[in-house]
Amino acid sequence: MRIIALPLILSLAGCSTLGALTAPARGVYELLPADDSPRQCARRTGTELVVETxxxxxxxxxxxxxxxxxxxxxxxxxxxxxxxxxxxMLQTLLVRGFARYDAFSHVGRAPLGAAGDYALISEIEDFNAEVSEAGPQVRLTVDAQLVREGDARVAARSRFAVTRPAASTKTADLVPAFDAAARDLTAQITAWGLRAMGTGCR
Structure with a gap:
């Protein structure tokens, strides 16, 4: 997973408060998948997967x-x-993670028609750094459910929790820790979803 830092341009026109005029510029970071290369599966199911926000x-x-x-x-x-x-950002990582596999006819944020075959529904509990006696670390926790759109039944559910240590609470140390944790988290969720949908993918 690569990290892209983008310049942030702040427009101060019309700002009337001292806080707005003195606010520091922030670096902008984006977490990207480590690998977007296509992956072939044992069989092509033609499944349509919708990854909800x-x-x-x-x-x-x-x-x-x-x-x-x-x-x-x-x-x-x-x-x-x-x-x-x-x-x-997490939705984007998951869409790109599942879309690598040729078992699917479509993976996206919305169905091509009235509904897809499966919907990935999730809730983020943790996506933050924290300071503890053991030192700073990044913690990501997500509860996920895979729902069959046809009958609204839950096909699978699981909880995913990943932590990664950081050298310090400085941005230069925390962002790579977020990168490593997000890479592990999305890999776990993708592998779980592929198994639950019976794709035969690895």
Whole structure:
């Protein structure tokens, strides 16, 4: 998974508050899949998979990068942000992860017709860095369900939790830890979904 840092251009025209005029520019980071190369499966199912935008609480439904100094406190890195909101960024990673496999007729954020064959529904519990006695680490936790669209039955459900240590709470150390954790998380969810849909993919 590569990380792209994009320049952030702030327009200060019309700002009337001192806070807006003195706000520091933030680097913009984007998590990308490590590999987009096509993968062949044992059989082609022609399945259509819809990856819905993950749900989460308001403190994570943002493009800010969260860090927790304590269990009940949420702060954001002052000098960095994601290129998309956390739910949209994870949705993109999952769409690209599943779309690599030729077992599917379509993988996307919405069905081609009235409905797809399966919908991946998820909720983000953690997508943040935290400070503990063991040192800073990144924690990602997602609850996922695979639902058959035809009868709205849950075909599979699971909980995924990944942690990765970081050398410090500096942006330069935290972003690579997010990258490693997100790579592991999306790989786990993709492998689980492929098995649950009986694709024969590995």
């Amino acid at each position: 993950p749900k989460t609480r308001s403190t994570l439904d943002t493009d800010r990068i969260m860090i927790r100094p304590g269990a009940l406190e949420a702060q954001y890195l002052p000098d960095a942000q994601w290129g998309d909101s956390v739910p949209v």
